[in-house]
Amino acid sequence: MKVLVPVKRVIDYNVKVRVKADGTGVDLANVKMSMNPFDEIAVEEAIRLKEAGKAEEVVAVSIGVKQAQETLRTALAMGADRAILIVAADDVHQDIEPLAVAKLLKAVIDEEQPGLVIGGKQAIDNDLNATGQMLAALTGWAQATNANTLDIDGDHAVVAREVDGGLQTIKVKMPAIVTTDLRLNEPRYASLPNIMKAKKKPLEEKTPEDYGVDVGPRLEVVKTAEPPERAAGEMVADVDTLVAKLKEKGVV
Template identity: 70%
Template sequence: MKVLVPVKRVLDYNVKPRVKADGTGVDLSNVKMSMNPFDEIAIEEAVRLKEKGAATEVVVVTIGVAKAESDVLLTARAMGADRAILIQTDEEVEPLAVAKLLKAVAAEEQPGLIILGKQAIDDDSNQTGQMLAALLGWAQGTFASAVEIAGDRVKVTREVDGGLETVDLKLPAIVTTDLRLNEPRYATLPNIMKAKSKPLLKKTVADYGVDASPRLKTLKVVEPAKRTAGVKVADVDALVGKLKELGVAA
């Protein structure tokens, strides 16, 4: 069984985001970029499935700038992916267009399972996996904390508000990963060097005939408001009085 793993290049989670002076977005110039952490978990899970013999090949795909070839896709192959696909574009691609592109990739690759992060830490949309499942007509197991392949089915343990839920899905299926699914392995230098010889296919959005034009418009991006200093009160009566001023106390 082939496993397809879509990944995204995002601002590194250790970097504090800076808003552009004109308020048009987040400043990404001269900052460290890396693989979305949830997608690292997806790569790790796919590689583990291959190591268990449940998968025969792991293919990673990303949609983004050319620099993704030398960081995100190289890291993915160093972690154990067999080959990579780069759909190159300099434009921001929204979740629906990403899902449509991944549907086209799935039509070419014919994977038995698609594993991807539940969301990306840059926009936190949490939409692509669900949209892709709808477009393909496949079953989906989102927010996975455990994945088990058994024949032509996959059992996915999901993290829900009330605890854990297990769903039994017929393959092919979509799985989106949560934090507690696994601990991604470190991409060692020897594996990074080996990864450079693994196949990389370069494509464009136009190759798949998908309209990736944006449907949303960002009006303005601003920094979160800074927290103001607290106020000390002398006694309970003063506290109640302050709460009344704020409209908190009846």
Template identity: 85%
Template structure:
């Protein structure tokens, strides 16, 4: 079974994001970039499936700027077998929209014919949580989102999902889309020998034109601004006083 794992290059989750003074976007100058944490979990899960003998090959794919090569090399160092980079932007500030990403991933799936796509449930830069679902719709595949446990049972994937009411276990026929949640696993650190080996693993470079996909943006970002500062709390002496203050504030 071949597993395809899309990965995205984002601002490292330890970095405090700064908005440009003119509100035109986020300042990326000299900012540390890394693999989207949810995608890192997806890579780890695909590698574990291979280690269990459920998967035979793990292919990582990234869509964005040329610098995303570093992100793919990280996936290769973790244990992916090969990688595909689709260079879809020249400016690091350009974010490819989920529908365009889904269309490109569908083209990759049509070419690679994987039996499963394992991907992060969302990217931490835009939090759209849309690409996996869009890809499932374009392919006509079943999908198991927000996965906290994945097992392969013959031609089906048994997936435990995190839902509002707790956990839900479903069985989805392969081929299928699985999007990963935080509690699925703990990604491994790439060892130095594997980092060196990753430099020799295949990494193909493509463009959207190679797949005949139009990635023209459909959305326009009008303005970016910092969230409002949280107001200081207030201690009240009783429940009645709390209710009165909430009523005055229009909260109840």
């Protein structure tokens, strides 16, 4: 079985995000970029399936700017076998929308014929949480979102997924789309020898035109703003004063 893993290049989760002065977006100048954490978990899970003998090949795919090569090399260093980069933008500030990403992934699926697609449930830069569901709709495949555990049982995938009330276990027929939650696994660190080996692994470059997909934006970002600063706390002398203050503010 071949496993396809979409990965996205985003601002590193340890970096404090700065909004541009004109409010048109996030400032990416001289900012450390890395693989989306949810996608990193997806890569790890695909590699574990291969190590367990349940998958033969892991293919990483990224859609965006040419610099996403670095993200794909990270996936290759972790253990993916090969990578495909679809260069769909020249400007690092241009975000390819979920529908366009899903259409491109559908085209890659038609070409690669994987048995399973494992991707992050959302990207931490836009939090849209839509690509996996859109891809399932375009392919007509079963989907299992917010995966907490994943196991392969013959031609089915058994997924425990996180829901409001706890965990829900479902069994879906493959081929299928699975999106990962944070507690699925702990991604490995790429060793230096594997980082060196990753430089020699195949990385194929494509464009949206190769797949006949229009990636033009359908959404317009009107404004980007930082969240308001949290108000300073207020010290009180005793519990009675605290309760009185809470009542005053309508909390209790």
